[in-house]
């Protein structure tokens with residue numbers, strides 16, 4: 053074994069890169085995620101070309117496929133206190149953003165072989181929901197399944213989120229789904245052989261206004277009815293849990309010690325590996341371009357690598373679901389909304405829970421690598437598939453974070469990125485059958501909490517699809533509810 057270093061910030065060696073390639077990660081973005089190269093202090097300035105050269109030398113990727121990963125601002129690590137001092141016009145909506153994410157994946161990354169000619173179930177979207185559904189179908193004996201993903205695994209929101217998992221919700225349905233998901237997440241490493249860094253340090257919610265404080269109190273009582281041990285905290289109790297927290301303007305706080313954080317990426321790899329082992333095709337860099345339909349059914353899914361005849365098609369395309377459904381003439385009520393997020397240099401462990409100020413949508417937690425990872429909603433963000441990063445966000449976030457934890461002012465931000473929430477009018481998902489196109493199933497609209505819902509929802513959906521037994525989840529959250537005005541409003545949305 054050699055220890056020839058490629059990325060000294062993150063201790064990634066030549067052998068680590070070769071190991072990633074042997075595992076099937078061959079494009080630069082995927083190798084970055086699997087090994088962590090390029091995610092340290094220098095953000096790839098000293099290692100990107102070395103990795104590209106190695107992939108070329110080992111013929112892991114065609115030279116024209118050796119594209120650099122998306123650069124992440126800031127250009128240099130920058131202190132939160134500096135960012136917090138920048139002026140922000142809170143009356144203006146955010147515009148544009150630096151380093152717009154690649155929205156079209158170059159054809160050179162597309163596998164050369166054709167896709168399977170037919171499959172019983174075609175799932176569109178290789179995010180957490182599509183992959184978890186495919187995996188759960190395989191557990192129930194349904195392995196004639198193809199998952200189509202237009203980019204690399206982790207290209208969508210599932211590779212860009214905060215990794216928060218919590219039972220503190222405002223509806224019974226979400227509380228029960230989250231409880232089940234967290235139970236399954238606790239078993240994931242054992243069942244799938246991959247570490248997902250689940251750390252149950254709790255969620256500490258804070259309210260700054262009376263209305264939000266009442267919401268927290270009401271929902272804590274609902275949690276207790278479901279056996280979730282959420283409790284209202286005095287401000288002193290909250291400070292005992294997070295030393296140094298100012299709780300500025302706080303009117304109420306709640307805490308559930310069973311909530312926590314996970315590292316999202318290995319979930320996707322774990323599900324994808326298990327699917328492939330079961331014989332399910334997970335086709336990356338494959339874009340769905342249309343549908344062949346007749347007699348109220350989808351007959352074929354069209355892709356840029358060929359058509360696939362199918363019995364059932366599932367739209368699990370996250371924030372792109374309205375775009376995909378539109379190809380079949382189906383209108384979804386979902387709207388994509390950019391959400392930005394950042395990560396700092398690593399610190400010694402000091403922060404137990406994920407902390408969130410529900411009024412402003414500020415949230416932050418400490419990852420197992422020690423980084424502070426956090427984001428914040430922006431009420432003025434317009435709808436759109438925008439994944440660019442803004443100075444406005446880092447500045448607003450830095451101000452809100454250092455207001456609550458002033459000691460973090462000297463900590464440097466290493467990188468920021470963005471993803472899209474998949475927002476529905478009532479903050480609840482779109483599930484089940486499509487009126488007028490019975491064999492198209494919907495699995496989208498999870499706003500900013502789809503990651504934590506995926507294990508439980510996909511388990512229920514696979515059972516519903518394979519057993520034929522009814523499940524109220526797929527009628528209660530169906531598309532029909534928007535026509536019938538039966539909305540299910542969730543009020544514990546961060547952001």
Ligand SMILES: Cc1cc2nc3c(=O)[nH]c(=O)nc-3n(C[C@H](O)[C@H](O)[C@H](O)COP(=O)(O)OP(=O)(O)OC[C@H]3O[C@@H](n4cnc5c(N)ncnc54)[C@H](O)[C@@H]3O)c2cc1C
Pocket residue numbers: 176177178179180181182200201202203206207208209210211212213214215216217338339340341368369370371372376391392393427470471472473495496498499500501502503504505
């Ligand atoms: C900044 C941020 C923070 C978040 N924080 C949390 C959190 O703490 N906890 C939590 O539970 N959730 C969180 N979320 C939400 C969570 O990430 C999503 O709800 C979840 O990942 C959605 O999964 P998905 O599989 O539906 O979508 P995605 O992961 O977006 O997957 C959909 C996939 O479909 C693919 N696709 C699109 N069009 C096509 C096409 N035509 N053909 C083929 N494939 C296509 C896309 O490339 C994409 O990979 C956050 C989201 C963001 C953006």
